[in-house]
Amino acid sequence: MHALIASPFLDDYLVLKPDSQQAVKIGARKFDELLTTSADPEARCPEWLTDAARKRWDLDIVGRHLAEAVKVRTPSSYGYGRASYELNLGCNYDCEHCYLGQKKFEGLGWRDREALLHTMRDAGVLWLQLTGGEPTIDKLFPQVYNAAWDLGMMITISTNGSRLHSSQMFALLTERRPYRITVSVYGATAEAYDGLTRTRGSFKAFTTGLAAAHEIGLPIHLNLVITKHNAHELDAMKAFAEGLGVTYNVYSNISPTIHGGAETLPSQSPEFLRERKPFTGCGAGHTHFHTDPHGMASICKVGRDPQVSLVEHGVEGLRTLAEVADSLMLRTGGCSGCALSGTCWTCRPLAKLYQEAKSPLDRYCQHGGR
Known part of the structure; x- marks a missing residue:
């Protein structure tokens, strides 16, 4: 090892x-x-x-x-350094704000997942984010994690933390330690946390899992997710993170679902709707990409259409993503000709989702009057 x-x-x-x-x-x-x-x-x-x-x-x-x-690691000619991989869209929580929308338990079998990880390796992926849904409840999570680790990837696990205390997970992450475990935080009390996740006992599972990971010194980072259900606990959530001595970010802008659904938007806390920094471009499709549970690659988690099947086409399929990325970033479909496009807050794929959800302009556009 x-x-x-x-x-x-x-x-x-x-x-x-x-x-x-x-x-x-x-x-x-x-x-x-x-x-x-x-x-x-x-x-x-x-x-x-x-x-x-x-x-x-x-x-x-x-x-x-x-x-x-x-x-x-053998050098790659494809130029990708990072990737994210959704093992499964299923989750053991039912959060109102979740950008995935309908959370289906489905994905590839082991042979296709193993081939997919080799494709990512061949593309040059060094940093790999394992995400979901909730990745740690996926039945093949240990196999995926071990294979990615053996291939020489720096692994980040994005999780709600509810399974970190299980004996299998504890043994896996102790023997083969990850680069980072990013844990979403939904409240500082059981009332707020369980209310947001709509899952009784979720706060207890979260605190138990986080305590287990912290006790053995795993590299933890917290994402404090703020909605109208827990906004009153932001200070307590920050104090909780600072008490653990771990880094954290605050996420307070609620997005539509990946299908352009508006069902997530009512969970937005208006007083925590923050102004984004101007979007000046990113490496989506050029230096990093996203893969869904079916092995379909896209430029990122937001810009999911069009996709390419890495199961069918292998690493060669990634050669199309740079052109896809450039086309998706064009200011079209309601944004073309905008005088404020040079200082726009939102990338074009995300703006498209807001528009499909018929979101108020102030959620994503400078024309919203804020």
Whole structure:
């Protein structure tokens, strides 16, 4: 089991520790040395690498075989560094604000999932987000996690935290620690939390799971999700995060569903509708992509149409995404010719969903008068 990962990442070459936020940037020459040397099962870790590992992570790999201690990733010509993968849209909560809309329990079988992960590896994906629905309730989550970890990916799990205390999950994440566990927080009390999730006992499951993960020092980040049901507890939610000593973000803008449904919008807390920063572009479709439970790839979680089947086309299917991304970002369908487009707050795919949901302009557009 590798202790480090050496990999190209866009225009750089990095050495990383699977559960660390820190990295060592190396040049092409040193990476090529690792790539060549790793083919020899008897070759030892070079001195410059053992010194860097000790200095950066206090990690001792002196005398270890390079092929065993370091997962050296083969360079890819496809140029992708990140991806997100929805294992399943099913969830054990029933949150009113959920952008997925109808949460169906369905997805690929193991052979197709395994092939999909190899496709992501071949595309150059180094950072992989496992998400859902709730990914940890997916029956194949352990297999997916182990395979991605073995392929040398830096894994982020986006979860509600309700299953982190299970014996299987505890053992898995202790032995093979993730890069990050991002846990959504829906309240500071059982009344608010269970009310938002519409699931009795969800607050207890969340706090139990989070306590278990925190106790063994897993890398936790919290997303504080604010709706009209829990807005009064924002200060308490912040205090909770700060008491744990973990990083957190506050998310308060409620989006339509991925199908352009408006059923999520009533959960918006008007006083917490914040003004977004101007959208100046992103790497969606160019340097990162999203894959749904059926292996259909899109530029991101929002811009899901058109899609390409990675099960059918493999890694070659990704060659179409850059062109798709450029076409989706054009200001069309109600936004073309807008005098404020240069400082627009919202990317075109997200604006399209708001328009399909017949959302009030102030939720996504400067013409809303805010």
